[in-house]
Amino acid sequence: MLYRLISPTILFLALFPAPVSAVEDAGLQPPPWHLIDIWWNIGQDAPFESYSIDATISDDVPPTVNLYVAPIGIAELSGTKFYGGIQTQADGYTKRDQHLRQIGPGFLMSMWGERSPEAIRPSAGGLWQSSGHEGDFVSVRRPYEWKKGKYTYRVVRMDRELVEGKPSTWVGAFVYVRETDENIFVGALRFPGESLVLSSRLASFVEIYGRLIPVEEIPKVTVTLGNLRVNGQVLPHPSATAVYPKGVPDHADAVARDGQLVVRVGEPIADRKQRQVKLLPER
16 A cells, blocks of 8 residues: 655654665565465356455464554455455544544455445444545445454445445345354445446455565464355366465465465575466366
């Protein structure tokens, strides 16, 4: 997330110079750093009632590091892109007070192509955003002191609404916390259309965002992704490809294990030869 006026990256470096390894590696771009993008293929577009995916996080991550684990890194509902996941440092504002505030660890869901607050339904105690700094998008955010453990991130079709005579559908985001048996309502966003269709290509990612940090501070953590379900039904054989973007630290690697993807973050990968690796075969 990049902001104008006085660049926070420049200000941070002026006050707290980072080691050479963080700022002078050839081709290293400013954050956000997508350390890995996972592209799933579920075979075909599907009529949408719900979609869910499990994410297991191996270790507690300090909130001083801006880590974003996005089980839904990108997806489309009838052409409208959205994403959602788990952050160490989320932010947002309330309906009454639109001053941006940090809320610490939390869950979120964002949708592109919309700016109206009327398309946002925060949860009780939750926050929201409407912004144009990454293209027009709206977002719901829910503070939650998450720890290591297993989470199921789920989006669900809810009620319908007419907007200027055109149908729209509210889609809610929920996170089930296995260790505490809690089902957390993150919030809901209003998508254009009535009979929504989920895209066949879906993504997950792990990202370092916000201020520039030394690469040595990327946390060592393992994220395991799997158990994709559409409309409550397990997808037995989704294919998956790992993409390691250029211009970011090579500090992530993924392998397939028992139909799941195990992503190790925080250890440097020397002399990476392939930036696109097939992990689960095509359907």
